[in-house]
Amino acid sequence: MSEFYKELKLIRQDQEIDLEEIHNRTKINLNYLQAIEDGKFDLLPNTYMRLFIRAYATEIGANPDEAISNLEIYLGQKTDKPARKKKESSPPKETNQPPEEVDESVQAHSRSPKIVRSDMVKGITLVGILLFAIYIIRVINAEESAKAPLEYPHEFLDKKSISEQALQNNFDVLAESVQMIEEESPYTLKLATAERVWYRSTIDTLASNENVLPSGDNRLYEFSQSIDILFEHTIGLNLYLNGIKLNSFDSSSNPVRISLSAVDKTVTIQHFIPKS
Incomplete structure (x- = not known):
């Protein structure tokens, strides 16, 4: 069980799938794919580790849930329990150094709803201030025009x-x-x-x-x-x-x-x- 990553590599080789092909389809950095097959999981970004292994297992035709379960056991974070059926989702925690090549849809999910709501409130506030300023300027101009006597050519x-x-x-x-x-x-x-x-x-x-x-x-x-x-x-x-x-x-x-x-x-x- 401790060398499950070697079994994944053998499955890929049996399927005659190159790491380059997986990289082109998933946009996962080649160095990260190589680290998965070498068992060097400490080289993977903690936020995207499970996401990368799930995508890798899916591409080579292996069971992604079983791969994640074996990873948990390998990392000492899980005892011998049945493989979880629930799909892992990437935590909203931000890392200092995100992966060099990650699909844009993965990055989009990292934005929390709280940040999105905050940006919307700021945008609406700025638009309101701008409209109020335009209204005040128009009122002032109208008052000045009313005070000025009309002069004929x-x-x-x-x-x-x-x-x-x-x-x-x-x-x-x-x-x-x-x-x-x-x-x-x-x-x-x-x-x-x-x-x-x-x-x-x-x-x-x-x-x-x-x-x-x-x-x-x-x-x-x-x-x-x-x-x-x-x-x-x-x-x-x-x-x-x-x-x-x-x-x-x-x-x-x-x-x-x-x-x-x-x-x-x-x-x-x-x-x-x-x-x-």
Whole structure:
């Protein structure tokens, strides 16, 4: 019984099967196959020892269960008991030096379900973080776009555009009024018009911008210090400060300047007429 491996070798030789053929079919290293036939089981990886001997016995036509039983007796791990019918499975224990050539399916079984579940949880977590980051970025971009006033291309600005120099040269101030602001900061000014109107706005310390408000449209501006708007006209125009309508200016076909100061808490309105 102690030389059972020699009997296996004789069976292989009787079957005229070369070790090279077994290597090609099982992908077991030739050195390991030779170690099996020499009885040098200490040269085999402990994790794959029984798996290799079972595959070797199957390839040469021997009884793999009997070969495993004889191996157990040889190693002193089993007394004279009937050969086990239960198929041996490779333990999930990892070795520092795995065999050089092992079938990929054997290596795949060495991954424990716990490791697979851990990898899946990590992957799902990373995907969730990525989707959340994309959502936050889109929300921030949407808020920035909503705050930015819509500016029309220059081709929409017609000849009714009025510069400061043209305003001084061609118009006189007809009337000026000052009204106190009762609302508290933060301040928002909404423009709504029934007629298409050109206007130029200056918010806080920013540079002035020219825009055209189409008929039936509206705009919303936020400011912290001041806002100054020169309108081409105020026909069909309504202004709302923090949702409260400003009624302190008249409808006019001539330019009107409206200045709101958060520092002084005042609304200054200037009506212009053409110079005679």
